Amino acid sequence: MSLFGFTLKPRRPKSAETARDRLQILLAHERGRGREAPDYLPQLQRDIVAAIRKHVQVAEEGIDIRMERGDALSSLEINIELPER
Amino acid sequence: MSLFGFTLKPRRPKSAETARDRLQILLAHERGRGREAPDYLPQLQRDIVAAIRKHVQVAEEGIDIRMERGDALSSLEINIELPER
Numbered sequence: 001m002s003l004f005g006f007t008l009k010p011r012r013p014k015s016a017e018t019a020r021d022r023l024q025i026l027l028a029h030e031r032g033r034g035r036e037a038p039d040y041l042p043q044l045q046r047d048i049v050a051a052i053r054k055h056v057q058v059a060e061e062g063i064d065i066r067m068e069r070g071d072a073l074s075s076l077e078i079n080i081e082l083p084e085r
Numbered sequence: 086m087s088l089f090g091f092t093l094k095p096r097r098p099k100s101a102e103t104a105r106d107r108l109q110i111l112l113a114h115e116r117g118r119g120r121e122a123p124d125y126l127p128q129l130q131r132d133i134v135a136a137i138r139k140h141v142q143v144a145e146e147g148i149d150i151r152m153e154r155g156d157a158l159s160s161l162e163i164n165i166e167l168p169e170r
Contacts, residue, residue, distance in 0.1 A: 023114050024113045044140060
């Protein structure tokens with residue numbers, strides 16, 4: 001069972017939306033009950049963006065990052081608008 | 086608007102499920118209409134797993150990867166069961 005409640009099937013893009021290439025990454029870290037766990041989401045976020053930059057040029061203003069931290073669950077969302085080729 | 090149709094809020098884990106630490110990564114790459122784009126998902130998948138391994142030991146059998154490739158949209162799902170600490 002997915003941490004997001006179900007396994008995702010990205011929706012078919014609507015024609016108006018397909019002008020730009022886009023990349024979206026969602027990451028959820030679920031920590032077992034009562035266990036302290038190191039919070040490596042911020043560093044993982046930097047590593048993932050660096051990994052993407054190895055393959056495609058990404059402008060700073062083209063990256064939108066949202067992070068939410070809870071006791072049992074932390075989540076990271078990275079939205080990237082890719083350059084026109 | 087998310088490539089997955091909405092911005093996700095991971096669900097609260099049910100008590101039975103919180104025995105183990107888990108990490109889930111969903112990645113969607115939407116390619117603009119009629120544009121050929123290099124497919125770097127396989128390499129990106131290896132880079133993301135390598136980035137995670139910098140922070141936590143992950144057994145090969147604890148990693149489940151699913152990839153789907155379409156003309157306009159490719160998606161990658163990485164599910165990782167993290168070791169007990």
